[in-house]
């Protein structure tokens with residue numbers, strides 16, 4: 001299910017120094033609101049939610065990074081402790097992102113945990129590897145605990161990403 005994601009991902013990154021040295025990812029405040037609103041809506045139905053992070057990829061002397069400017073989601077196959085995209089929904093999303101103008105691409109995914117905190121599960125790490133082997137982010141929102149964290153692909157695994165929130 002990942003080829004379209006990978007094709008979006010391989011867009012050549014623009015060279016630009018990051019605004020804050022040491023930051024791994026820049027996220028617009030509106031993206032955080034949208035993701036947490038989505039997680040809250042899921043919580044009210046006792047369901048996890050998920051979606052894709054859309055933005056721009058840049059590169060500087062410290063490597064690749066992204067600015068996350070939006071989220072997209074679609075029909076989900078969800079329960080209280082698992083969530084996945086409906087297959088048709090995922091392909092429709094990937095198509096709609098591929099056809100966007102202006103250099104936006106898929107830079108990661110987000111999903112919610114209902115009370116388990118924001119660490120990635122083993123399944124999450126496998127999903128991250130499958131979708132974003134070289135580069136990409138996994139945002140996790142826990143609407144029960146009121147927590148949010150971002151992880152990123154690193155050295156074949158994942159690590160916590162340092163996030164800077166943009167207005």
Ligand SMILES: [Zn+2]
Pocket residue numbers: 111112113120121124
């Ligand atoms: Zn998870």
